[in-house]
Amino acid sequence: MTSQDQGRGGGEDETRGQGRGRDQDRGRGQDQGQGQGQLDRGQEREQQGLHARLLASLGPAITGGAYPPGTVLRTDELERRFEVSRTVVREVVRVLESMHLVESRRRVGVTVLPTEHWNVYDPQVIRWRLAGADRPRQLRSLTVLRSAIEPVAAGLAARLATADQCAELTQHALGMVATSRGQQLEGYLVHDMAFHRVILRASGNEMFARLGDVVAEVLTGRTEHHVMFTDPDPAAVTLHVQVAEAVRTGDAPRAERLTREITTGAMAELDILAP
Amino acid sequence: MTSQDQGRGGGEDETRGQGRGRDQDRGRGQDQGQGQGQLDRGQEREQQGLHARLLASLGPAITGGAYPPGTVLRTDELERRFEVSRTVVREVVRVLESMHLVESRRRVGVTVLPTEHWNVYDPQVIRWRLAGADRPRQLRSLTVLRSAIEPVAAGLAARLATADQCAELTQHALGMVATSRGQQLEGYLVHDMAFHRVILRASGNEMFARLGDVVAEVLTGRTEHHVMFTDPDPAAVTLHVQVAEAVRTGDAPRAERLTREITTGAMAELDILAP
DNA sequence: CAAGCCCATAGATACGACGTATTCAAGAGT
DNA sequence: ACTCTTGAATACGTCGTATCTATGGGCTTG
Numbered sequence: 338m339t340s341q342d343q344g345r346g347g348g349e350d351e352t353r354g355q356g357r358g359r360d361q362d363r364g365r366g367q368d369q370g371q372g373q374g375q376l377d378r379g380q381e382r383e384q385q386g387l388h389a390r391l392l393a394s395l396g397p398a399i400t401g402g403a404y405p406p407g408t409v410l411r412t413d414e415l416e417r418r419f420e421v422s423r424t425v426v427r428e429v430v431r432v433l434e435s436m437h438l439v440e441s442r443r444r445v446g447v448t449v450l451p452t453e454h455w456n457v458y459d460p461q462v463i464r465w466r467l468a469g470a471d472r473p474r475q476l477r478s479l480t481v482l483r484s485a486i487e488p489v490a491a492g493l494a495a496r497l498a499t500a501d502q503c504a505e506l507t508q509h510a511l512g513m514v515a516t517s518r519g520q521q522l523e524g525y526l527v528h529d530m531a532f533h534r535v536i537l538r539a540s541g542n543e544m545f546a547r548l549g550d551v552v553a554e555v556l557t558g559r560t561e562h563h564v565m566f567t568d569p570d571p572a573a574v575t576l577h578v579q580v581a582e583a584v585r586t587g588d589a590p591r592a593e594r595l596t597r598e599i600t601t602g603a604m605a606e607l608d609i610l611a612p
Numbered sequence: 613m614t615s616q617d618q619g620r621g622g623g624e625d626e627t628r629g630q631g632r633g634r635d636q637d638r639g640r641g642q643d644q645g646q647g648q649g650q651l652d653r654g655q656e657r658e659q660q661g662l663h664a665r666l667l668a669s670l671g672p673a674i675t676g677g678a679y680p681p682g683t684v685l686r687t688d689e690l691e692r693r694f695e696v697s698r699t700v701v702r703e704v705v706r707v708l709e710s711m712h713l714v715e716s717r718r719r720v721g722v723t724v725l726p727t728e729h730w731n732v733y734d735p736q737v738i739r740w741r742l743a744g745a746d747r748p749r750q751l752r753s754l755t756v757l758r759s760a761i762e763p764v765a766a767g768l769a770a771r772l773a774t775a776d777q778c779a780e781l782t783q784h785a786l787g788m789v790a791t792s793r794g795q796q797l798e799g800y801l802v803h804d805m806a807f808h809r810v811i812l813r814a815s816g817n818e819m820f821a822r823l824g825d826v827v828a829e830v831l832t833g834r835t836e837h838h839v840m841f842t843d844p845d846p847a848a849v850t851l852h853v854q855v856a857e858a859v860r861t862g863d864a865p866r867a868e869r870l871t872r873e874i875t876t877g878a879m880a881e882l883d884i885l886a887p
Numbered sequence: 888c889a890a891g892c893c894c895a896t897a898g899a900t901a902c903g904a905c906g907t908a909t910t911c912a913a914g915a916g917t
Numbered sequence: 918a919c920t921c922t923t924g925a926a927t928a929c930g931t932c933g934t935a936t937c938t939a940t941g942g943g944c945t946t947g
Contacts, residue, residue: 386930388706412898422932424699427899428706431663435707435736443898444940457822458733461710482819485764489756544757547732662900687929697901702930718929719909 387421391429394419399438399449400462401469406451410439415447436462460550467554476562477607479555484600486545487536487552492593494539495584502539503585506532510581517574525569526560532577536596539584559606573602662696666704669694674713674724675737676744681726685714690722711737735825742829751837752882754830759875761823762811767868769814770859777814778860781807785856792849800844801835807852811871814859834881848877 395415398404415426430447433439437454441447456462457478466475498506512528533556534549576599583592670690673679690701705722708714712729716722731737732753741750773781787803808831809824851874858867 388930424702424931424933427699428703431703432706432710435710435734441898442940443938444896446897452818453821456734457818459710459731478817478819481764481768481817482761485761485820486757489760493756542753542756543727543732544753545760546728699900699902705929716929717909718907719911719927721928 387425388428391415391419391421391425392432395429395433396438396461397465397469399433400455400465402471404449406449408449409446410449411446438462463551463554467558472558473607476555476558477609479551480559480600480603480607481609482548483552483555484597484604486548487533487600488593488597490537490540490542490545491580491584491596492589493541493545494536495587495589495592497541498539498584502535503581505535506539506581506584509535510578513569513574513577517569517571520566520568522560522569526556529577530556532581536580536584559603570602573599576602662700663703666690666694666696666700667707670704670708671713671736672740672744674708675730675740677746679724681724683724684721685724686721713737738826738829742833747833748882751830751833752884754826755834755875755878755882756884757823758827758830759872759879761820762808762827762875763868763872765812765815765817765820766855766859766871767864768816768820769811770862770864770867772816773814773859777810778856780810781814781856781859784810785853788844788849788852792844792846795843797835797844801831804852805831807856811855811859834878845877848874851877 404410412423412426412430415421416423419426430439430441433447434441436456436459437450438456439447439449457466463475463479466472494502509528509532513525513532516522516524516528530553533552537549537552538546540546576595580592580595580599583589583595679685687698687701687705690696690705691698694701705714705716708722709716711731711734712725713731714722715725732741738750738754741747769777784803784807788800788807791797791799791803805828808827812824812827813821815821851870855867855870855874858864858870
């Protein structure tokens, strides 16, 4: 009869013996089935899936240079090394492939692509790179990007910002003033990030708006990179207040020029040659 | 009718009411060879995989608004509708999820996310949107982005461009001059794209360099959008030549200013308010 | 030594089974 | 009557296996 047992409950038959060899290394089905997983999840960081876990392992490893371009990863090797099934590996590889971090070819394996193919605007990739070894380089690239985007965004915001957005802007600028002295860098950072996020959103351009997260990461990185002890530059604080004012009054050229001063200052902090 | 049959594959008691799609479980492997005729995949020979085919169907459909945000797609429905297996659907959903186009949640399905979540810098997404209904809107967004990026990139290029890059730049500028008259728009477009690509690459910033493809798509879209009959604006051609010259002589402010004139002109063509 | 054929290999695709989280609703408790 | 708990239904998550296909290397042959 062709039908083996469709009801799983009964037979623990010996035909799985072959599979045992592979299965015994983890006992994955049963292991997860027990309450074990809950304890595990309770203590450690929140891993909401094997897929996310593997991606969080492979992504930073690749962007961090642990696998130089040209390195070939085989799926079964990844399968064993990370103790996940083929399905998980394949889905993760597909995602990495969509980021152009790797290329999967038959008979060859999963090849790590050179840096110039990477989709460097993917927030995930940005986060991985900022967390990795070439963080300084990434920070410079992104700061230069900011210097191009934000002044234009501020100019547009001056024309298009709603009353609510102007109010938000002023509020965060005042918040920056209030936290600019006395080792309140955390509070300052929050207002700084919110300020730039509002500017980008108020520009009315979705491409600009999407950079809010990137700018936030850059500001965070900058803060925890070189200061933590010195208060923010008073000139920068003043500039933010003035930008808020320029946006509120609809003075686009002024908003753009002032924001350009802000980003120029940000570049100077990183020793980037200013135009 | 409570649970009387857990088995999905064997059960014929779909309480669906519509018999459509029942043929799917019959001979999947052979079905590909036959070419059922339901889908005209005989025409598009570029499909080197079911994964790519499904992605090319779903991606544009989502970005094009065929599935408004909040729409729930169930995996088994996609399975039937596109006549592919669960594996393929899952991998495609993972990729779409990595682009933040959809979100997959247990017990609810694959939900289309609102536009503001989309990873609008993903070249794939950009291509889909440019091919879709909101092409004009997308073209405007990208042109504004260009207006922010390219002047800064040109300024950096004036400082950092190698001799080879300067030569390339001059060559393409001359190519634009040569093709600027007499219905040679295709050749003009090639040089135009190459010119801006060299500028972005010569800026030395990887974030800028990666926008070469985007700019190329914008230029292509613009050309085939509103002209095809009129020759390029002579002023724009002159500006490109001057930019090449400014970069060659290392005059960063001039290169930046001239490029800003170019992008301002590009925005004017799309009736975008210029600063 | 070079060119072409053969086959081992590893990814691509498929499919069914089971696990698990989440949602909805019914029922118990206050 | 309202709320909280708990159970069931459901649709995604994960896994193991089987088969297919393309490809690269090795072998054979001229």
